[in-house]
Amino acid sequence: MFTLSEENYLKAIYHLELGNDGGVSTNAIAEKLATKASSVTDMIKKLSEKEVVLYKKYKGVTLTVLGKTVAASVVRKHRLWEVFLVEKLNFSWDEVHDVAEQLEHIKSAKLINQLDRFLGFPSHDPHGDAIPDKDGNLKIVAKSLLSTLSKNESGICIGVDDSSSEFLQFLDKKGITLGKKITILDKEDFDDSLSILIGDKKLSISNKIASNLYIRAQTGQ
Amino acid sequence: MFTLSEENYLKAIYHLELGNDGGVSTNAIAEKLATKASSVTDMIKKLSEKEVVLYKKYKGVTLTVLGKTVAASVVRKHRLWEVFLVEKLNFSWDEVHDVAEQLEHIKSAKLINQLDRFLGFPSHDPHGDAIPDKDGNLKIVAKSLLSTLSKNESGICIGVDDSSSEFLQFLDKKGITLGKKITILDKEDFDDSLSILIGDKKLSISNKIASNLYIRAQTGQ
């Protein structure tokens, strides 16, 4: 069994590993968890003894297979609860994170399996992130940032990179939601802003926005 | 804000106060929480400083109005989650307690209000216990133990006193569920066992069982 704190460290390392290949640094973990490097070192030693991370002094950590399984299970719970909150309890997608951070630590295999079934075995959370299956495996979907598409290309909006409240609320306001088709009408060389078609609406969005939206590229137009 | 541990103490005191009138003793709390009297004394001091209990050395504790509100809110959450688990996730009534013990500590007013709405504002949990409203008030229903009824009297089964897995599973096996009408056909003087009619079935139950079942007494038969 793992404590709440241990689970949070494992989850942080899990997310950081997806970005970086190779070991995750002490400082990176400290920043992610808003804690101090010395605290991270202490916890890493504990996790290392529990054989969920591989640790060499000054060389950062990597998750073991066991560690990855535990972390994925926490992520799975987090994302399933997010779906529950949005689909069943009418939370908006920018309100779910803090509550899911708490719910992800509830320990009950039956609870999470039944919740999964109750929700109809969803594959993605409200932000478009894939939900790990019972064994911790993720279905990987080829995705690209909207900012990398060229003029006249189009794709389906499948997720966000930044999921801060501000950004999500901005998207709501503009009518940009998961599953909608987006077509690049024009690209401005000056500031890399885009003119896009979403549904039947024409919008102008900055490069910053376009660099935070994931698109499933479409074959053909 | 209250810690998980503080909430558990407040809940324990809340439940003990409903039984005893007057102060709740250190030992009673220790037994309820399966901890040591010395730990209870420590925590009581903390709760006293936070003004959720009144404490005089050697004289036990009582909840303040604030304390009662906090405790009732935890109980409210516990019971709403129990309803959720049974109604939506197909838990049986003997499986819900441990999970609800965890879920009751999740902090989010919106979560619990929306859950309440989602469940259709239930008034009772799966064991027949009333669910406190937002302000912590309980709807009090006159109830009597089945063992106190006389021959030919009847009533609706509305709750259990003992809610251990064993007892609940026993009731399931016998087909005794909340809402069913029970009529006393006969009472055995020798061992106080009862012959009852439940639905269209005749059953013989011991006094121990009858002393753990609550009945809403009916006017007339």
Next chain:
DNA sequence: TATTATTTTTAGACTTGTCTAAAAATTTAT
């Protein structure tokens, strides 16, 4: 009422998870 038994509190210690400040190792830059 004096003595015994029980309950409650205190004192000191331990664990978990955190912190600050300083030392050690590693990396970067001159």
Next chain:
DNA sequence: ATAAATTTTTAGACAAGTCTAAAAATAATA
């Protein structure tokens, strides 16, 4: 390649919540 900057670790401290063992207060009994 040596010095400077950065990262990481160690050492020691602290708060929360718990424990054991012993002392103090209260309750029960003779």
